[in-house]
Structures are given as C-alpha cells and as structure tokens.
Amino acid sequence: MAVTVFPASTLRCGNAVLRTGRLDGQDVILVQGACDVPLQGRPLEVGEQFAYPATYENMLIWERKLAPQARLQALNGAGFRAGFGAGNRIVVAAGEAARLRVPSALGGWEGIFRAMVRSAVPFWFLQQSIVRELIPEGVHAEDHPGMGHTGGYGPREFLRAGLFAYASLGGYTRSALPIGADADHAIVTGHDEQSLNASLALNKLALAEARDYTKFTVDTSHLFGFPARPGEADRERLHSTFAGRTFRVPNILPGQEGFSFAFEPEDVETLAAKYWTACRVHCELYHHIAGLRGSQPFDYELSLDETHSPTPPRELLFYLVTLHEVLGLPAGSVASAGPNLGFVKRESFRGDLQRLRRQVNACASILAHFGAMLSVHSADGAWASEGKGPGVDAILQEATGGQAELKVADVYQELLWDVLASSPHPNERALFLEAWQRCLEAAAALATAYREHLGSLSPQQFPAALQSEPVRAQLAAQLGPRGLQHVLAAAPYGLAVFQLAAALLEEARRAEPNPRSELFRRLMFLVYRPLRPAIFEELCQESWDRLGSEIEHATTMRLQGMGWLAQ
Secondary structure (H helix, E strand, O other): EEEEEEEEEEEOOOOOEEEEEEOOOOOEEEEEEEOOOOOOOEEEOOOOEEEEEOOHHHHHHHHHHOOOOEEEEEOOOOOOEEEEEEOOOOOOOOOHHHOOOOOOOOOHHHHHHHHHEOOOOOOEEEEEEEOOOOOOOOHHHHOOOOOOOOOOOHHHHHHHHHHHHHHHHOHHHOOOOEEEEEEEEOOOOOOOOOHHHHHHHHHHHHHOOOOOEEEEEOHHHHOOOOOOOOOHHHHHHHHHHHHHOOOOOOOOOOOOOOEEEOOHHHHHHHHHHHHHHHHHHHHHHHHHHHHHHHHHHHHHHHHEEEOOOOHHHHHHHHHHHHHHHHHHOOOOOEEEEOOOOOOOOOOOOOOOHHHHHHHHHHHHHHHHHOOOEEEEEEOOOOHHHHHHOOOHHHHHHHHHHEEEEEEEEEHHHHHHHHHHHHHOOOOOOOOOHHHHHHHHHHHHHHHHHHHHOOOOOOOOHHHHHEEEEEEEHHHHHHHHHHHHHHHHHHHHHHHHHHHHHHHHHHHHHHOOHHHHHHHHHHHHHHHHHHHHHHHHHHHOOHHHHHHHHOOOOOHHHHHHHOOOOOO
C-alpha cells in the first residue's frame, strides 16, 4: 500500500496520534493509539496505524471534536470587520488524488495557506459559487451545462476537500486566526414567475447541501427590474417608511463628512419597481438559511454587483432600508454586501481613482451604518502581478479604513495556466496548447451564435431565448452538440461573453498561444474541467511548487496593498 503522510496535520487526542494522509490515492485520517472520539467507516490496518476514510462526516469530526479548537466561524458575526476571500478553483476532489503524479499535492491551497498565516485578517479559506463553479448533488449536469465547470463536484465535497487541505497544511496547529467557508454566489435568476421559482428551488437545494458553511452570499442582481410590483399594502408600507425622512449616515472614517439621503414619492415608486423582487428573494433565502442553520451563527452577504454600472449609494441605502424596515429582516442580519463599485470581472481598474474612493467610502459608510461590512467583488484584475490595478488597493484601504473584504478567485486558475504554458516540461506545455485550441473552438461557437442568432437580442431577452427549444435546435443544427454545449455553458455569464468572443476570435486565431490573452482568460472556464485529469496526471513537483509560490505571492501582494500583513 502506498502511503503519503502530512506531518503538519499531527494532532493528539487522548492517547491517540492523528494525521491526515493518502492511502492508495484516497484521502484518509491515520490514527495511532486509542482515540476517544470515534470516526466513521471501517478502517484499514496500516502497520501500527488505522486508516479511516477522510469523508465529509469525518472531516467535520476532526474540525468539531478532534482539533484543540474548532476553526470554522461566522467571521463577521464573531466581530471581524475585515477579511480575505480566497476562491480556489483548482482543488483535488474525492477520487482525483489517485490521478496525481505528486501524491502530496493539495491543489493550490498550499500557496493560499502560506499567505494566510502571514495575514492579520482572517480568510474565507473556502469560497466558490455553489450554483456556478460547483454543482449540487442530485442536479443533473446535462440540465445545467453552465454549472460545475471547476470539476463537477458540489458544495459538500468542496468543504470536505478544503478542510482536508487545511488540516494537512497544519491549520489546526499553525494558524492563529479562525477561517470561514463562503457558500458564494447563490445566483437567483428568472424572467418570469415560473423561471424564478425554478431558480429558487435550485438555489435552496444548493444551500441545503452547504448548510455547514459559515457564510452565505446570495446574488439577486439578475432580478433587478423583474416584472413584478409590490401589492397595495406593501406600497403603503414603502411610502410610509420613506415619506418625509432624511436618512443621515456617518462616515466610516472618523472626522470625515457624513451622508444624507431623502426620497420623493416618485423615487420610491421607481426604486421599488427595480428592487422589490430582489429584496423579497433576499428575505426569503435569509429565512431559509436560518432554518437550515438552527442555532448555529452564520454570515449573510448581499451580492448586488452583477450590473452594468456602479451602484448609486442612495439605492444601496434604499435596498437596506426596504429589507429591514419594510420586509422585516432582523437588524444585524446582513453581515456584508457587495455593491458594484465600478469594477469589471477580470479587468484591471483604469478609471478615476478619486471617483472610486468616493464610491467605496459612501458604500462602506452606508453598510457600516447597518452593522455590515463592504465586500469587494470582482477584485481580480487582468493579471496577478498588478492586482486590481495600480493604486486600487491603497484606495480601498484608505476609503474604508481597512474595514472590507476582498474576494478573489480567477487569479489562481490563471496562474495554473501560466505555469503550464511556461513549463520546461513538454507534456505540461502541451496541456496548455490543448486548452488554447479548445478555447478557440468554444469561442468560435459563441461567436457564431452571437452573429447569427443572439446579437440582436437585448440582455433581458437573452435568457429566455436560450431556454427556447426552437432556438436550441437551430444552434445544435449549426454548431453540433459540442458547440451547443459551449453556448449553454457560457449563457449564465450573459450576452457580453458572446459579444466578446465575436470581437476577439480572429485576433486570437492569428496570435501565438498565450495564457494572458484576453480571449483565453475570459473563456478558460469552458475548457478547464475536461482537462483536470490530465493536469493532475502530468503536473510534476517542480510545477506544483512554482504554482504554490505564485499563488502565495499574488495573495500576499493583495494583503500588503490593504495593510493586512501581520507585523
């Protein structure tokens, strides 16, 4: 039997010594001596040790009963007003360890962990979208081709793999701060009541699977302007809540001028028409999560940033007042929110830094007034070496006093492709070239779909069009099954992705393969999952080490920019 042991994981429980490890390609917990806390499953005898499967249940036993102190916490609820969300999408999931050329590889978490132990603020060590990057158990991939593109595993497996990596790296003995687990971006969509109810059912299924996470981020941006209006009683409550009031908000920065907001009746009507359904859904899912968690605390984050323009601060205040005073969400229930600050996903910020400062400061101040923290979404820039852009982190730190969360994710996957593309080993370089060709193929399908079927649609018409069987049949006839699959997998990211593919395809075809190509960075998610087995089979120790160093550097750079490195 081939055994790999992670020495940094070593714990003592009574007379037993416990470590994590891998046995013949399976994650295990190795126990030597009599353990006071029973683990589940039938163990295998390995010399003087017993190897228990590192299942979801057993990793929670490790976290809650075996470790000297449980590390998973609702971080905002515990009083932390700053933190870093590290969205790792590499991850060695159950069954994949057997493919690893390097049995001790932990799928990118090595670099995140090394940066984390130098941080003065806690990490959401686990963070992925539970209905986009992940796919819940019981959901059929063919019914949701845009889900599960990081590996095909669900929220339970992601939490299990993350806790296994955290334990293996010495998190329960080396890390001074607690960690969080963010069930990120439960994305609620819908263009009518039927599609909205289907989306709610899917998200509730995913949230139920993620019940042991400590933070839940719910995105209702796609419901802004949903064609439903408050009833007469709700309209009266809205108007009575806002009528004649001036909402005064102190600045989050001591000594700085505060803010005041007032709303005329026509403002209330306009904003209610835009936000009513989104607010109602946020309330519904908050109570759903509270029921799942029972007496266990949790953080609840509003994701409001998937829009085409920055969130007006007065509309953020309107949203929060409506949640709490009109719909009755308990005070303090919103732990954080991510409004649109003017950032674009995977793009460095090139705008006016002082305008950004004003936007960030106003939003952070409004959220702090409600006991919540600003969450900076889309915090990845065009490339790891420049963060979100020159001077951006300094502005974020200055405008919030450091009371914020940065959420990053794409950068770690981008660094993987960079390591492969520049590897001295031909087999690794060949994997990137295969990804490049697949990306061009996917881009061609999206570009054709845009030019011949979808380009004349508005963003509001686009989702319904791709649900139409006649439209799908036309696309399948022209693009073939694989092309249709690419189209449907890209659809959750909106019409802009198709437009971008059409604009950049020919230039990319003429260019040398490059992981930093705009087209590749934007569409790499479409080709990653099928190549995961080969990546794990080929990536050597030298390349895993380089990836870990690059991830550590990229993360540490952001911590330094925010003033969050421990002294």
